[in-house]
Amino acid sequence: MKRPYLIIGVCQRPHGTGGEILVKSLTDDDTRFFEGLTCYLLEDAEGKPLERLSLSGARPTDKGLLLSFSGIESRDRVRALSGRYLAVKRENALALESDDEFYYGDLIGLAVTDRKAGPLGRIFDILDAGSGEILIVRQEGDKDVLIPFLRSIILKTDADAGQMEVLLPDGLLELYRTNREA
Missing domain, CATH: 2.40.30.60 (RimM)
Structure with a gap:
């Protein structure tokens, strides 16, 4: 919901x-x-x-x-x-133009899970990096993970369920969290 x-x-x-x-x-x-x-x-x-x-x-x-x-x-x-x-x-929100659009505000708080590494945390913020958006994923006790908001990485977004599934490129998670295996 x-x-x-x-x-x-x-x-x-x-x-x-x-x-x-x-x-x-x-x-x-x-x-x-x-x-x-x-x-x-x-x-x-x-x-x-x-x-x-x-x-x-x-x-x-x-x-x-x-x-x-x-x-x-x-x-x-x-x-x-x-x-x-x-x-x-x-x-009172402005209407979306198509079914494949979403509100950025609906991404804040989504639980992010990597297909290989498992749970990564929740989306805390979205950065505009000029060439595209970057999701900041935060999990208490760990460093934030910066994930490029690209179709090749974001596999599934289900705002109703509060979930996002990603497949991080090899080595990306290790840049932020060395205590995990990917």
Whole structure:
């Protein structure tokens, strides 16, 4: 079952003293961040909303989006948002154009299993590397694994089941985790 909230961004850090926060967008259409948008603050990908927020301003920068929210005007209050996810109710998400598309926000939190090495952890973040996206897979007690988001590596994605199956190229896992056999 899909989560009722769709993650659209990750709060990073305060910007200035006027209540703005730098947000990493997890959507390919940044116009979806418009004044009056109702967002929900989540502690983690599986979490229930901590707070309902109303977007009062959005502007793009080279490092991400600078957002401001109604009623949040101090740097200390903005700092409390850092590291949390911004989400919208799934029924308010922009429609996908085809059946083989998915929302980046649905990838956050998926359990990743390599066909040879077994469980690797959960998708923590997605990096835009310019030439393509990189999945950051985190498992407590291990180093993060960076996995290129390529059809040749990603075998199956099932957001409803919370699973992703991959087949890592020889040697990739050993770059990050030397205590495992692949």
